[in-house]
Amino acid sequence: MSEFHRFVVDGIIDPAVTLAAFAEQVGLSENEAEEFDRRFFDTPDGRLHADQSTLEVRNSVEFPLMCSLVWLKGGQVLASARVESGFSPDFAGSLPAGPAFDRLRELVEMRRFLPVATVRSRLSTGGHLDAEEKTTARVHIDLPSLPDGRSLPALIEVRAVRGYEAETAGLLRAMRAHEAFEPSDLSTADFARAMVGASPYLPGKLSLQLDDRASADEVWRVVLRELHEAMTANFRGTVEDVDSEYLHDFRVAVRRTRSVLQEGRGVLTPAARDHFRDGFKWLGDITTPTRDADVHLLDYPNMIAALSPEYAEALAPLHELLLSRQRSCQAQLALDLRSTRRAQLGAEWAEFLSGEGPWMDRSSGESGDAAEADRRARDVAAERIERAHSRLVRDGRTIDGSSEPEALHDLRKDAKRLRYLLECFGSLFPAEDLSVAVKPLKSLQDVLGEFQDTEVQAHALAQFGRQLDTEGASTDTILAMGGAIEQLSVRQSRARREFAARFESFDSREVEHAYASITGTGTTKSKKRKKKNR
Amino acid sequence: MKILATYNIKGGVGKTASAVNLAHVAAGRGNRVLLWDLDPQGAATFYFRVKPKVKGGGEALLSGRRELADVIKGSDYDNLDIVPADFSYRHLDLMLDDAKKPLARLRKVLSGVADEYDYVFLDCAPSISLTSESVFRAADALLVPVIPTTLSIRTFDQLDAFVAENPDIVRKLKIMGFFSMADSRKRLHRELMDELREQRPELLPSQVPMDTDIERMGVHRQPVTAMFPKSRPARAYQSLWDDIVERL
Numbered sequence: 001m002s003e004f005h006r007f008v009v010d011g012i013i014d015p016a017v018t019l020a021a022f023a024e025q026v027g028l029s030e031n032e033a034e035e036f037d038r039r040f041f042d043t044p045d046g047r048l049h050a051d052q053s054t055l056e057v058r059n060s061v062e063f064p065l066m067c068s069l070v071w072l073k074g075g076q077v078l079a080s081a082r083v084e085s086g087f088s089p090d091f092a093g094s095l096p097a098g099p100a101f102d103r104l105r106e107l108v109e110m111r112r113f114l115p116v117a118t119v120r121s122r123l124s125t126g127g128h129l130d131a132e133e134k135t136t137a138r139v140h141i142d143l144p145s146l147p148d149g150r151s152l153p154a155l156i157e158v159r160a161v162r163g164y165e166a167e168t169a170g171l172l173r174a175m176r177a178h179e180a181f182e183p184s185d186l187s188t189a190d191f192a193r194a195m196v197g198a199s200p201y202l203p204g205k206l207s208l209q210l211d212d213r214a215s216a217d218e219v220w221r222v223v224l225r226e227l228h229e230a231m232t233a234n235f236r237g238t239v240e241d242v243d244s245e246y247l248h249d250f251r252v253a254v255r256r257t258r259s260v261l262q263e264g265r266g267v268l269t270p271a272a273r274d275h276f277r278d279g280f281k282w283l284g285d286i287t288t289p290t291r292d293a294d295v296h297l298l299d300y301p302n303m304i305a306a307l308s309p310e311y312a313e314a315l316a317p318l319h320e321l322l323l324s325r326q327r328s329c330q331a332q333l334a335l336d337l338r339s340t341r342r343a344q345l346g347a348e349w350a351e352f353l354s355g356e357g358p359w360m361d362r363s364s365g366e367s368g369d370a371a372e373a374d375r376r377a378r379d380v381a382a383e384r385i386e387r388a389h390s391r392l393v394r395d396g397r398t399i400d401g402s403s404e405p406e407a408l409h410d411l412r413k414d415a416k417r418l419r420y421l422l423e424c425f426g427s428l429f430p431a432e433d434l435s436v437a438v439k440p441l442k443s444l445q446d447v448l449g450e451f452q453d454t455e456v457q458a459h460a461l462a463q464f465g466r467q468l469d470t471e472g473a474s475t476d477t478i479l480a481m482g483g484a485i486e487q488l489s490v491r492q493s494r495a496r497r498e499f500a501a502r503f504e505s506f507d508s509r510e511v512e513h514a515y516a517s518i519t520g521t522g523t524t525k526s527k528k529r530k531k532k533n534r
Numbered sequence: 535m536k537i538l539a540t541y542n543i544k545g546g547v548g549k550t551a552s553a554v555n556l557a558h559v560a561a562g563r564g565n566r567v568l569l570w571d572l573d574p575q576g577a578a579t580f581y582f583r584v585k586p587k588v589k590g591g592g593e594a595l596l597s598g599r600r601e602l603a604d605v606i607k608g609s610d611y612d613n614l615d616i617v618p619a620d621f622s623y624r625h626l627d628l629m630l631d632d633a634k635k636p637l638a639r640l641r642k643v644l645s646g647v648a649d650e651y652d653y654v655f656l657d658c659a660p661s662i663s664l665t666s667e668s669v670f671r672a673a674d675a676l677l678v679p680v681i682p683t684t685l686s687i688r689t690f691d692q693l694d695a696f697v698a699e700n701p702d703i704v705r706k707l708k709i710m711g712f713f714s715m716a717d718s719r720k721r722l723h724r725e726l727m728d729e730l731r732e733q734r735p736e737l738l739p740s741q742v743p744m745d746t747d748i749e750r751m752g753v754h755r756q757p758v759t760a761m762f763p764k765s766r767p768a769r770a771y772q773s774l775w776d777d778i779v780e781r782l
Contacts, residue, residue, distance in 0.1 A: 002608060077612045079564045099652055100564025100613075127610075133755075134583035135610045162615055163607035 003160040004074035005172060006187070008153045011180035015154030016122075018180045019141050022156075023126060026174050028139055030126035035061035038144075039118050040189040041089055043111035044237060044246070046201025051107060053078065054189050057087055061120070069096065071104050075140055075159035079104060089113040091243070110298055112243035117192035119144045119152060128158075128171050136164035137171055144188045152191045156181065202233050202249070206256075212378045212428045219377030220260065220267045223424045225353050227257045238287075239337050241330050244294040251291060254284045259420035263384045266372025272352060279345040286336040293326035295453065296460065306487040307480060314476035315484065321464055381425035386519035388418040396444075396503045405455060408499065412448040419445060429518045436514035440506040447495050447502045454492040458485050535648045536782060537641075538655050539673040544689040545660035548679040548714035550577040551748050551758075553657035555771040556677070556778070558757035561614035563775070565652040568606065568615050570644075572626070572669070573659040576619030582609045583755050584618045591622030593629050596639055602646050611760065615651075626665045636664055637703065641672035662696060670704050675782060679714030679742070682726040710781055712774060713741035738781070740774040743767055 009015040023030050037059045042048045048055055053073035060066040064085060071079040079100030089095055090112055092105040122143040127135035138159045144152040158175065160168035175181050186194075208226055210219050230253035237246030258280045261273055268276075300319060304312040336342060372380060392414040399407050419441055426434045465481040505511070540553040553569060561567040571578040576586035584607045594600035607616045622629075630636040644654055658669050670676070680690050690711060697704050711734065717723050731737055742748075745767040747758050754761050759768040 081564075098564045132583045132585070161608035161610075163605070 002074065002076070002162045003165055003168070004157070005159075005175070006155060006157045006184050007175055007178075007181040008184040008186075009156060009180055010153070010182050013180070015180075016143055019143075019154065019156060022174075022178060023139075023141075026128070026171055028126040029129055030124055030139075030141075033122050033124035033141070033143075035120065035122050037061060037118070037120050038188075039088070040116050040192070041113040042116045042189075042201070043108050044114060044202050044242065045111065045204050047107055047111065049190070049201060050204075054187055055089070055104070055113065056189075057083065057089075059085060071100070075138055075157045088115065109245075110243060111245050114242070116198060117189045117196070118147055119188055119192045120147065121145075121188060128168065130164075130167060134164075136161055136167040139171075142188055144192070146192060146195060150195065152188060152195060153184075155184070155188060203230070206230070206423055208424065208427050210377065210425065210427045212376075214377050215374050216267045216377040216380040217373040219381070219425070219428070220264050221353070223260055224257060227253045227260065227424075228349065228353055231257070235337070239334050241334070244298060247287060247291055247294060247333075251284060251287050254280050254287070255416075256420050256424055258284065259417060260424055262417075263381075263421060267380070268373075276349060276352070279349070283342065283345060287333060290326065290329040290333045292456070292460070293322065293329045296322045296457065297326055299453075299457065303484050303487065307483050311476070311480040311483050314474065314480040317468055317473050317477050318461075318464060318481060318484075321468060377425070378428040381421065381428055382519040385418065385421050385425070385515070388414065388421055389515045389519070392418050393507055396507060399499070399503070405451070408448060408451050408496075412445070412452055415441060415445045415448060433514045433517045436511060437518060440502070440508070440511050444499075444502045444506045447498045451492055451495040451499070454488045454495065458488040458492070461485050461488070535644075535651050536653050536675070537644060537673045538653060538675050538677055538778070539658055539669045540655065540677045540679065541658045541666065541669065541693075542678055542680070542686075542689060543660055543662055543692055544686055547660075547681050547686055548742060548748075549660070550581075550657050551751065552677060552679050552714065552742065552771070552774075553655045554578050554581050554751070555757045555759045555768070556775055557614055557653075557655045558611060558759045559772050559775045560653050560655075561611055562759070564613065566613050566650060567653045567655065568617065568647060568651045569609075569655045569657065570617040571619040571657050572623060572665070573619055573657055574621050574623040574626075575659070576621075578657045579616065579618040581751055581755055581757065582607075582616050584609070584616050586619045586621070588618055588620040588622075591620050592626050593622065595643055596626075596629050596633055598643075602643050603650070606647070610756075623659075627663050630664045630668055637668050637671040640668040644672060662692075667700075667703050670700075670707055673707060675708040675710050675778070677778065678709060678711040680711050680730075680737075681715045682713055682717075682723040682730070684726070687726065687730060708781060709736075710738055710778060711736070712738040712777070715744045716741045717744040738774060738777040740770055740777050742770045742774065 009018055011018060022028075039057045041055045041057070051073070053071060055069070055071050058068050058070050067083050067085040067087065069079075069081050069083045069087065069089065070077060079096075079098070081096035081098070081101070083096070091110070092108050094113075095101040095104060124141045126139040126141070128137040128139060130136050138161065140155075140157040140159075142155045142157070144154070146152060156175070158168065158171065176183075206226060208223060210222060214222075231250060234246045234250040234253065237243070238250045241247075258277060261268065261277045261280065264273055300322065304315060307315070392411070395407075395411050395414055399411065419438075422434065422438055422441070426438075461481055461484055465478060465485075468481070469478055538556075540549040540556075542549055550573065553571075557567050557569040569578060569582075571586075579586045588595065588600075588605045590600045595602060595605065602617060605617055607618060608614075609616055630639055633639050635642075640656075647654075656669055656673065658666060676693075678690060678693065680686050693709070697707070697709060713727055716727060727741070743766055745758075745765070747762050747765045748767050750761065751758055758765060759771050762768055
């Protein structure tokens with residue numbers, strides 16, 4: 001991507017006048033300005049914003065039927081296509097075909113596009129030319145306003161054409177010296193969102209920065225509050241089924257909460273811990289059928305791609321069945337999430353988290369546990385991580401080619417437990433150790449996940465096949481489903497084969513050192529046991 | 535990244551016009567495109583208003599002293615970049631001869647930008663030489679413009695013979711011939727095209743007409759597909775690109 005600079009045009013003079021004078025001063029070639037109504041779209045978690053790109057449906061004001069979908073980054077059109085007037089993208093599948101939009105599809109994955117801002121812009125594009133009249137820099141000028149007429153900051157953007165950065169330096173010097181120009185990272189869409197008070201994008205990852213001197217009581221509270229926020233942020237989108245990722249992120253927040261509660265022995269009172277563990281287990285369980293249905297649908301394109309085209313076509317009844325199942329599971333989930341039980345759990349949890357006093361009653365008979373709550377969180381978390389790591393290593397080493405699938409499924413649970421601990425409490429430890437610890441764990445989890453998911457899907461497909469058979473599906477459909485199950489079996493076998501290498505990477509000396517550094521357990525029993533095992 | 539070379543043993547058959555316009559069409563379709571002007575005459579470079587100069591010349595690129603990415607110039611069009619011609623390319627054969635594994639050299643140089651582009655067009659000088667053999671090894675497909683004249687068709691036969699005799703050089707290279715500078719008003723052109731299509735059904739269906747708009751590229755220094763996007767030759771290049779993508 002070429003060098004890109006954006007400036008806000010400030011000052012008391014009309015920005016259009018300032019920009020016209022500047023264009024003349026530095027000799028910009030300028031195309032005639034055109035007015036467009038622009039509707040910007042992004043995913044709920046702001047993937048385009050994070051990518052510093054924008055997606056917009058752009059309608060010419062003068063020719064309302066001239067409508068384009070434009071994906072822009074750094075002043076460069078990455079993809080554009082004519083679309084019907086009134087078009088709004090929803091999922092990646094609604095984007096026009098072609099390699100440029102394929103890259104956008106990869107970026108947004110399964111997320112839905114939501115409208116994030118609407119503006120009317122007076123746009124003009126100019127160029128800074130050399131003696132050969134070759135464009136050495138592209139200059140875009142945007143005079144935007146909101147639909148209610150309120151003005152947004154005027155922007156001037158400069159993109160040096162690749163290989164002509166030196167030729168653009170003079171232009172940029174002139175811009176930096178201009179008293180009305182202020183460098184800005186914000187795009188027109190960002191300004192419009194800020195002006196209308198739009199909600200922030202959903203956070204993609206946990207952004208916990210924990211105090212490593214704080215007590216376990218304080219840190220557990222911070223982590224559980226953060227997870228509660230993630231649950232709350234994804235609740236409405238889950239109920240309304242905006243896209244499958246809301247439910248996914250909601251479930252992750254629930255599972256992490258359960259895990260933090262599980263690891264909170266001695267930090268929370270046993271009564272509260274047990275009560276909420278039960279509550280969140282129930283909450284997790286009611287989301288499982290819909291998530292399974294989502295996974296079937298998300299994996300459907302892979303399933304089709306692995307089959308020959310005629311079989312792929314024959315699977316259409318299965319797709320219908322999957323859609324229908326997803327709809328009914330989702331309807332039940334929405335009811336459950338709106339139920340009194342869920343509301344009560346939510347209210348109790350919010351009240352519990354909002355309390356400022358200590359969770360453990362120091363005066364009760366639980367004094368041993370209370371001491372745990374007062375210890376440094378870093379020490380408590382390190383012990384939990386050490387235990388989870390040792391268990392994963394111990395159980396993983398017992399697995400060989402003859403192990404039952406259940407052994408791998410159990411190992412997946414061990415791996416998840418360790419991963420959640422690292423995700424939730426990782427910021428208490430050195431980032432470099434954490435990076436070495438997480439990467440091979442993630443890789444191991446991927447292969448364990450593939451192993452289990454393919455098995456679960458194969459079982460489900462067999463069940464769907466029987467259902468479709470009784471409903472009178474064609475022989476081709478049943479054969480195609482057999483083919484799909486076969487493909488899942490191939491994938492599962494591949495995952496099984498890959499397990500040994502992934503586990504070996506995880507069980508390496510380098511990774512062991514990273515865990516030892518995190519947990520400070522260079523001479524623990526576990527360490528000695530590991531040495532003995534080698 | 536797919537590498538496509540516009541090539542013909544004979545000169546003046548529309549290689550450069552094809553490279554320039556097809557590259558522009560491909561970029562317009564949202565592909566990230568690089569055009570490397572390997573012809574020391576630098577016509578493609580001229581059309582894009584870029585200076586025909588590469589720091590250190592072709593030798594620096596082939597020896598690896600300079601990365602290809604460092605000499606790339608952006609064009610006036612989104613997603614379309616240029617590696618300019620350099621007068622030193624006239625000695626490309628000698629440079630390759632001095633290099634280790636000369637046939638693999640060009641592909642190795644291009645591998646440095648493999649993540650940045652979907653398509654690379656190589657606009658080659660007319661000849662059969664070490665340079666063209668290196669192009670054959672690097673490219674996924676040769677785009678061969680053929681004027682419907684006896685002489686031009688003869689050179690196509692020569693290329694065929696070379697391909698048949700040198701399977702170790704061409705490997706999986708796809709040869710995509712198409713009619714260029716075709717004048718349907720000329721009876722000879724029509725007859726030769728009919729005859730050749732019968733003999734070579736693998737020729738691409740689209741053909742590029744003889745048209746003054748293409749000649750104006752030199753005056754306007756723009757691809758015809760940018761200057762006159764609705765014109766007959768522009769539509770021909772668009773359709774030709776569709777044919778190429780289908781064959782790839």
